[in-house]
Amino acid sequence: xxxxxxxxxxxxxxxxxxxxxxxxxxxxxxxxxxxxxxxxxxxxxxxxxxxxxxxxxxxxxxxxxxxxxxxxxxxxxxxxxxxxxxxxxxxxxxxxxxxxxxxxxxxxxxxxxxxxxxxxxxxxxxxxxxxxxxxxxxxxxxxxxxxxxxxxxxxxxxxxxxxxxxxxxxxxxxxxxxxxxxxxxxxxxxxxxxxxxxxxxxxxxxxxxxxxxxxxxxxxxxxxxxxxxxxxxxxxxxxxxxxxxxxxxxxxxxxxxxxxxxxxxxxxxxxxxxxxxxxxxxxxxxxxxxxxxxxxxxxxxxxxxx
Amino acid sequence: xxxxxxxxxxxxxxxxxxxxxxxxxxxxxxxxxxxxxxxxxxxxxxxxxxxxxxxxxxxxxxxxxxxxxxxxxxxxxxxxxxxxxxxxxxxxxxxxxxxxxxxxxxxxxxxxxxxxxxxxxxxxxxxxxxxxxxxxxxxxxxxxxxxxxxxxxxxxxxxxxxxxxxxxxxxxxxxxxxxxxxxxxxxxxxxxxxxxxxxxxxxxxxxxxxxxxxxxxxxxxxxxxxxxxxxxxxxxxxxxxxxxxxxxxxxxxxxxxxxxxxxxxxxxxxxxxxxxxxxxxxxxxxxxxxxxxxxxxxxxxxxx
Numbered sequence: 001x002x003x004x005x006x007x008x009x010x011x012x013x014x015x016x017x018x019x020x021x022x023x024x025x026x027x028x029x030x031x032x033x034x035x036x037x038x039x040x041x042x043x044x045x046x047x048x049x050x051x052x053x054x055x056x057x058x059x060x061x062x063x064x065x066x067x068x069x070x071x072x073x074x075x076x077x078x079x080x081x082x083x084x085x086x087x088x089x090x091x092x093x094x095x096x097x098x099x100x101x102x103x104x105x106x107x108x109x110x111x112x113x114x115x116x117x118x119x120x121x122x123x124x125x126x127x128x129x130x131x132x133x134x135x136x137x138x139x140x141x142x143x144x145x146x147x148x149x150x151x152x153x154x155x156x157x158x159x160x161x162x163x164x165x166x167x168x169x170x171x172x173x174x175x176x177x178x179x180x181x182x183x184x185x186x187x188x189x190x191x192x193x194x195x196x197x198x199x200x201x202x203x204x205x206x207x208x209x210x211x212x213x214x215x216x217x218x219x220x221x222x223x224x225x226x227x228x229x230x231x232x233x234x235x236x237x238x239x240x241x242x243x244x245x246x247x248x249x250x251x252x253x254x255x256x257x258x259x260x261x262x263x264x265x266x267x268x269x270x271x272x273x274x275x276x277x278x279x280x281x282x283x284x285x286x287x288x289x290x291x292x293x294x295x296x297x298x299x300x301x302x303x304x305x306x
Numbered sequence: 307x308x309x310x311x312x313x314x315x316x317x318x319x320x321x322x323x324x325x326x327x328x329x330x331x332x333x334x335x336x337x338x339x340x341x342x343x344x345x346x347x348x349x350x351x352x353x354x355x356x357x358x359x360x361x362x363x364x365x366x367x368x369x370x371x372x373x374x375x376x377x378x379x380x381x382x383x384x385x386x387x388x389x390x391x392x393x394x395x396x397x398x399x400x401x402x403x404x405x406x407x408x409x410x411x412x413x414x415x416x417x418x419x420x421x422x423x424x425x426x427x428x429x430x431x432x433x434x435x436x437x438x439x440x441x442x443x444x445x446x447x448x449x450x451x452x453x454x455x456x457x458x459x460x461x462x463x464x465x466x467x468x469x470x471x472x473x474x475x476x477x478x479x480x481x482x483x484x485x486x487x488x489x490x491x492x493x494x495x496x497x498x499x500x501x502x503x504x505x506x507x508x509x510x511x512x513x514x515x516x517x518x519x520x521x522x523x524x525x526x527x528x529x530x531x532x533x534x535x536x537x538x539x540x541x542x543x544x545x546x547x548x549x550x551x552x553x554x555x556x557x558x559x560x561x562x563x564x565x566x567x568x569x570x571x572x573x574x575x576x577x578x579x580x581x582x583x584x585x586x587x588x589x590x591x592x593x594x595x596x597x598x599x600x601x602x603x604x605x606x607x608x609x610x
Contacts, residue, residue, distance in 0.1 A: 019415070
């Protein structure tokens with residue numbers, strides 16, 4: 001019985017060998033470049049030394065994790081990561097929502113499209129270019145903003161090189177780069193609103209703001225909730241390319257986050273096992289956050305992501 | 307004749323009263339400002355890149371330089387690094403995008419078939435990688451063990467199939483009408499041939515969107531290039547730009563007093579010119595990007 005099942009499967013695979021052959025390169029990719037690195041996480045439980053290799057290095061149990069959690073840097077990393085994420089949540093998250101509500105009030109399509117064309121651009125430039133623009137605008141020596149401040153008799157603000165401005169700088173860059181592009185998803189939701197609802201509201205004597213409050217806003221509610229959940233789910237991901245580029249010796253106290261720490265310890269200092277443990281902690285917490293967020297979304301009656 | 311006062315109404319039929327019009331003016335102006343502020347940093351460096359260093363130290367902000375100068379561009383191009391970076395990035399982007407598209411589409415096609423045995427297993431295998439990964443250090447060590455350190459292959463293979471993009475392609479294939487495909491099978495075409503001659507030509511729009519996603523990703527990548535490339539002649543445009551603009555700036559901030567006292571030459575125009583050179587390729591493809599990206603986001607949004 002079992003063998004006839006096997007034969008059927010073999011016959012199926014043989015008949016569709018073309019499909020299986022097409023799948024093969026991608027499958028190899030996932031195994032070699034996604035799953036083998038996952039297996040490489042074992043070095044988090046070892047004291048890896050290049051001479052002994054991954055399998056020859058001695059097991060140390062949870063020592064690397066203990067060392068990471070008892071490290072005085074751990075709380076600083078947690079504070080900075082959460083600090084940046086929460087600042088993003090409060091200041092950057094609502095920005096595309098407000099912007100798309102306002103764009104929705106523009107009745108001249110050419111003007112709306114013109115504004116959209118402008119505000120999508122920053123999404124497509126690299127973080128290196130954003131960092132470069134920030135240096136041109138904010139450096140204390142000859143940056144635009146500080147030159148203006150000095151011309152008006154003020155003293156320069158070390159935006160790029162002081163710890164206390166770092167979170168604001170990062171979230172400011174996020175707002176400039178991604179707010180415009182972030183409106184697309186809300187505008188897509190708004191495009192689906194039945195225009196007859198506005199008609200009906202008008203008959204009832206509703207004005208512009210009442211329409212926005214009672215029709216437009218509810219129309220994007222589910223999108224807002226999904227985006228919020230996604231954002232909360234990725235609270236440990238603070239965008240390390242961006243932070244890595246803006247971090248320097250003078251602001252490092254508020255700029256070091258998990259990813260930059262893992263990079264410094266792992267790749268620069270070659271503390272492979274220790275930094276792998278730190279990375280694994282982040283991956284696991286991240287996964288739990290995303291799954292929890294997804295579960296919450298489904299509970300709230302929204303369709304989840306996975 | 308009695309004067310009839312015509313009250314204009316907007317598309318939704320709301321009366322355009324005075325208050326309404328004032329609100330309009332405010333919203334239109336505000337949106338205009340948002341658009342201009344978004345562009346302002348680019349305009350600022352574009353103007354500065356054509357100005358003399360002297361003007362840049364004297365005037366904080368201008369859109370039209372008093373004295374036009376191409377010195378910054380001459381210096382930037384003679385220095386050569388940025389052109390080499392552009393060339394390297396161009397090769398990487400072109401080659402990487404082709405590899406990604408081949409792998410992503412061939413992987414997506416079998417998974418788009420509902421009857422495909424093992425479909426759920428393979429799909430779950432992909433979804434797991436969206437949730438969990440080995441992380442930076444194990445990935446680095448594995449790629450190094452494969453002998454890919456200091457090779458463009460590391461930059462290509464580290465993200466050759468984006469699970470998210472692959473699923474978008476798969477969903478698109480799934481929605482295609484079956485009739486043409488079945489007709490091809492009847493004529494005795496192999497599955498691979500059907501994929502090449504029927505499926506891919508029908509999927510041009512989604513393939514264009516995803517190609518652009520991948521291409522912009524390659525072009526803008528900084529972190530992977532920094533981790534995996536060692537030989538300076540292989541550096542991509544992003545690394546070259548960072549080395550020219552940021553390394554010097556980080557020092558200049560610290561050495562502000564020194565600069566003030568000694569009047570060291572501000573190399574601001576050169577940095578601006580280099581930044582603009584690195585931005586231009588993105589601006590050139592922006593019209594296409596805008597057309598296809600918004601579509602791509604919509605496809606993703608519908609799925610989500």
